Amino acid sequence: MITAYISIGTNIEREYHLKAGLDAVKKLASQWRMSRVFEAEPVGFSGDNFFNAVIEIQTLLPLTALQAQLKKIERQLGRPEHAVKNQSRTIDLDLLLYGDVVSTELPVLPRSDIYRFAFVLWPLSELSPELVIPKETQTLAQLWHNFSQQQELWPVEFVI
Numbered sequence: 001m002i003t004a005y006i007s008i009g010t011n012i013e014r015e016y017h018l019k020a021g022l023d024a025v026k027k028l029a030s031q032w033r034m035s036r037v038f039e040a041e042p043v044g045f046s047g048d049n050f051f052n053a054v055i056e057i058q059t060l061l062p063l064t065a066l067q068a069q070l071k072k073i074e075r076q077l078g079r080p081e082h083a084v085k086n087q088s089r090t091i092d093l094d095l096l097l098y099g100d101v102v103s104t105e106l107p108v109l110p111r112s113d114i115y116r117f118a119f120v121l122w123p124l125s126e127l128s129p130e131l132v133i134p135k136e137t138q139t140l141a142q143l144w145h146n147f148s149q150q151q152e153l154w155p156v157e158f159v160i
Contacts, residue, residue: 029057035123040153044086
């Protein structure tokens, strides 16, 4: 069994797509849990605010199969296969961590978004504050405490 962390985000029909994305990801897992949902202003473009969260799953799927399933879910929920970055989207499912795997090949792991975006690191650090990710010495809680990037985001009430 592998523990994987997946960020989920949407700014189009947010409630619907977040629930649909979560429901689809849960089918890939024997166990799962999710961070709080955060509302975040878009980064790199003007658009509607996003709902973001991080999902932790326990899965038997190999890395390539999990990545393929996440991309399949995105397409099923209306995201174009070759979607451009920095634009509105129905769903974004990014594999952040897959056990202790470190990879420079796609998918690159740990995903650099952990270090770049508050909407990834804050929910990830709340979900597993004591986790030390591969090639790191600080816990996720320490990384969040020392995070310096500015982005407006806040927790929102969201019923699963």
